[in-house]
Amino acid sequence: MIRFDNDYVEGAHERILKRIVETNEEQTPGYGLDEYCEKARTYIKKACDVENADIHFLVGGTQTNSTTIASVLRPHQGVVAASTGHIAVHETGAIEATGHKVLTLPSDDGKIKAEQVKELYDAHWNDDVHEHTVQPGMVYISHPTENGTTYSKSELEELSKVCRECGLPLFMDGARLGYGLASKDGDLSLADIARLCDVFYIGGTKIGALFGEALVIINDDLKKDFRYLIKQKGGLLAKGRLLGIQFESLFEDGLYYEISRHAVEMAMMIREAFVKKGVSLRYDSKTNQQFPILPNDVLMKLGEKYSFSFWEKDDATHSVVRFCTSWATKREHVEMLIEDIKELESESVNDMLT
Amino acid sequence: MIRFDNDYVEGAHERILKRIVETNEEQTPGYGLDEYCEKARTYIKKACDVENADIHFLVGGTQTNSTTIASVLRPHQGVVAASTGHIAVHETGAIEATGHKVLTLPSDDGKIKAEQVKELYDAHWNDDVHEHTVQPGMVYISHPTENGTTYSKSELEELSKVCRECGLPLFMDGARLGYGLASKDGDLSLADIARLCDVFYIGGTKIGALFGEALVIINDDLKKDFRYLIKQKGGLLAKGRLLGIQFESLFEDGLYYEISRHAVEMAMMIREAFVKKGVSLRYDSKTNQQFPILPNDVLMKLGEKYSFSFWEKDDATHSVVRFCTSWATKREHVEMLIEDIKELESESVNDMLT
Amino acid sequence: MIRFDNDYVEGAHERILKRIVETNEEQTPGYGLDEYCEKARTYIKKACDVENADIHFLVGGTQTNSTTIASVLRPHQGVVAASTGHIAVHETGAIEATGHKVLTLPSDDGKIKAEQVKELYDAHWNDDVHEHTVQPGMVYISHPTENGTTYSKSELEELSKVCRECGLPLFMDGARLGYGLASKDGDLSLADIARLCDVFYIGGTKIGALFGEALVIINDDLKKDFRYLIKQKGGLLAKGRLLGIQFESLFEDGLYYEISRHAVEMAMMIREAFVKKGVSLRYDSKTNQQFPILPNDVLMKLGEKYSFSFWEKDDATHSVVRFCTSWATKREHVEMLIEDIKELESESVNDMLT
């Protein structure tokens, strides 16, 4: 079985493992106060072209999202997000467990628009009894989104502008940030993101690390006492240096970008194979996740050799599925998949397959 | 200004006030352990035709909803509700503040259907990664709904059946329950509700009391330690007898039903006046709330003499507004309003007014 | 049975009831936005000698405490309180339910000292791993305390000074505030309290009202969006005018002080009777609660005629009990009790009774 079902099926980039092994016997202070973390922070600040960011390393995405959001909001405030956002659908109510509502905006492709935020904000404040409703307190976006789509620089600029006008801190979930930066269509750099967001994180778990997310807090108002929050929410790793070592490896000389580009290149090859075959794609993704709509019998067949994940039913005989590549995806596996895509035939179904 | 903007603009029914005054100097134990509360419980059990219910008196609706829901759910569970439900939109995130997500089902008229609940339940349990999503843990409905609509006996039976099959306790918010019972279309009795729901409350604040809601817990599994929850959530009134006296007055000889009928009769007169005038109604309400769609200039004019509440924009020149009657609504006020409805003219707008 | 077990056994002062009855048919806006609330606010501001306070009316004490504390603290902060404080022991974990730890300081008489706060604050910030512990975020005191004791002006000044130096808002629970103001020993006025505290409440439930507490927010930083919090925590009374009418009655011409003085006078008579009899008092209370230490057989006897509450075991044969007076305590009941105290004899126990 060759796995394309998600982007965390393998371990870590070999350089990271090597460094963990090499430093294993060193004695360091705990909880992220070691020099590896410090070096990683320096590299990341440079990559973001900022001098004063606070950078914290957490273990996973759900933890990073709920800790950050709980730190920013007051009890009566909620976080605005796409209806498809990870915090809205796939974190078992982690945000609500910290007391806050996720205020969802309808979205088909995973993105939200500046106008939507403005409308929600205005609707709240124009409501005579606004104190009977949850006050929007910040905005969450994911980039790339859960659907593989990305924000363009102008889209993020508009969103950022509206958020600042409304006094709503903008938080970007970058679980797959590298894959967004590597997208051919994309025109957003890390420095742009640091300039336009108040807080965001650079995902490691899905991009080369064993685990770990680097949270970058740009807005001074959001920095205070953040380490308390990490500890309280269970995210302060005792051997914090493990996170430092990983992000140091990823950012000291561009490894993060390099391996991200590989994943996207592999994904684009798969995309092209489906397109050539006449298969429709549910979302126009230029990143590491691809969402073909395929006849169910074809999926049965493909599923004997490859794993991928079921996304949603399309109609009685078709489903949307997700193929993920990652930094670790082997080119020969992709080539094998492409050959198999070429050969696909739908027997039982009258279909779009050429 | 004659107020039709909501159903809590006046004080309490005179019989209630009289009893509060008469008993004022009596000394009773606190926190709902007095004999007035005990008597009220007896009357309510009789009205519900149950012997073993636990009955608690709380001060207000938001409090009753959040206390009940927090008591029933485990941390990873959410409460299923209509997208229009009070807990979903008008309680400042009170449910989320106790750690739980409101899982909304789309609804235009405020009601949810048995099939919708079943689908959501099945979708959850058929999801491969269901533990990454909030588990449905109970179902909340309001009757009458926030839109004035009501469940028929057969609708509630179906909903109850599905809930029991799925192991989801069914909770009815009865802030306006009397007005539902008094609806001409309605075929649900208190005994039906007690038979079909696991827990529900009988609203007093909007029906004759100064304040107060009587929570009726039918399902034995939901009874344990409930008084702790009331105390923790700030709802255990020190002079609990005030609640007992009010519900005793409302239920000892049918006052609750009688004053509910009056409110509904007044609302039906207003409804009819609008209908005769050719005005469309946003919802088909046979209870104490009416939602005409009116030209904005007409609303300006009406607003000089009457208060009502803005509900939503209908189009560029029309709005939906809400007229509420209550147990205290004066017939002469309604007659005056009806006369004024008859005279309505829309000057600036080409309209449906006859 | 004559009840001295608490200070909420009767209804409300007759002037309050009269006003509620007189205004019963008036139509007013809900949720505390009516003119009765506005008038009450004006009277209270005058009584506190402040111009800019925000004043909110809530229904009960636990609700007021947990709403206020939840509004002030960030997630990693706790509230400092005496180990005997109401929030620490008698609110079913209401503070913890909003996510916050109560950081207790040892206290025998219910009071805390400025030095204790300073020490706790310093201990926190001098701890190398302070982010692994709960950060003190505000200070809660009750005045009078749960033990009937009170803060002197100089004690409150010192406490206030330390709190301001440490950046810890000072919150006074005034559930029995009137009885503290009426204490002969006391030298604190409402204006002093408003000058020295950041936020405090004036208790109505235990002093003349049917229910209700008036929260006074002095510190501008604590004012923002407070109505959202009240709504979310279930404390926003629909017929808010009921609270306005009650506090208007209590503060328009000094009724609050007058009835508080009565309660304290009655308590002092009881105290004197015990002292004359040679009975020890557990706390040196000059307010409406008295805590005699009595032989258990004597308590059995007294208990046939009077209710009082058990406080704690003193030794194998003695207990501490609490006698409460209130604004409603009848002089003839107190005189009867005093006669009975004079006659007390402990048969089975060798005792201090003269």
Next chain:
Amino acid sequence: MIRFDNDYVEGAHERILKRIVETNEEQTPGYGLDEYCEKARTYIKKACDVENADIHFLVGGTQTNSTTIASVLRPHQGVVAASTGHIAVHETGAIEATGHKVLTLPSDDGKIKAEQVKELYDAHWNDDVHEHTVQPGMVYISHPTENGTTYSKSELEELSKVCRECGLPLFMDGARLGYGLASKDGDLSLADIARLCDVFYIGGTKIGALFGEALVIINDDLKKDFRYLIKQKGGLLAKGRLLGIQFESLFEDGLYYEISRHAVEMAMMIREAFVKKGVSLRYDSKTNQQFPILPNDVLMKLGEKYSFSFWEKDDATHSVVRFCTSWATKREHVEMLIEDIKELESESVNDMLT
């Protein structure tokens, strides 16, 4: 600088690292559903001599504690713990953040007694107004405690018996469990612990692993839906196999016990050196943490070469400090320390040093 300040200064046991490297390119399902986790579960069940336990792997201790406790308790319940317990003092209020109070029992050495639990339980249920106080809902102990002390088999049997009589699930925090099992004084086996506790965890972070704790749920009532809780609280590691591989390595052939014994042996050598020198020990610890009471000038001197952690002030001129050994402590470092202890002299202080 040789570090004795805690037991997480190094990385992981080399066998663990080797396995992580060897398996790095394998593709496995995420979230603990892989076969490494499955094997580790099998080994642990065998070690505990149980067949039906549910075993979950989490990343860290605070996370494991708060997730477990939040899963077990209803909202009005608290967890009973020693006043010195990790959850009471060093988790930044993580338990309170999930809504629950920690009900502390006084403890000097970190342990609690069966009688103390019984007394607290009885005091709660004998209280007339018990619903105004937090209900004890479970009991938390740490073994070894934060002070290095351990429960004997008979102590744990008594505690377990009382807990079962009171219906209070018993939860053991085993962050340093191996060091307790390896203690010469100890007579508790893993099988005893599994028999006497309802739920406990086997710490990996401090004993050979890079990170990770294995939670063992014995009591069927506590098993339901636990994975939801892990996800919600941010503890479900994407590459869950990392945890499986580590615990497989630790438990396939007794490595966990072996490395634990080493740490305890090293600690006993340090203990003996202090005792020989006439130094008092704050706690009678037979595990990997030692707490000598030393003159401050001596500590200054020792601190030039070794790191250890400040525990508490003893008097004006002495402090209690903590020396930790671990699975990774080098014998030559301990021998060097012992030599230096022999040479200690207190210049400025008249002291117990021989």
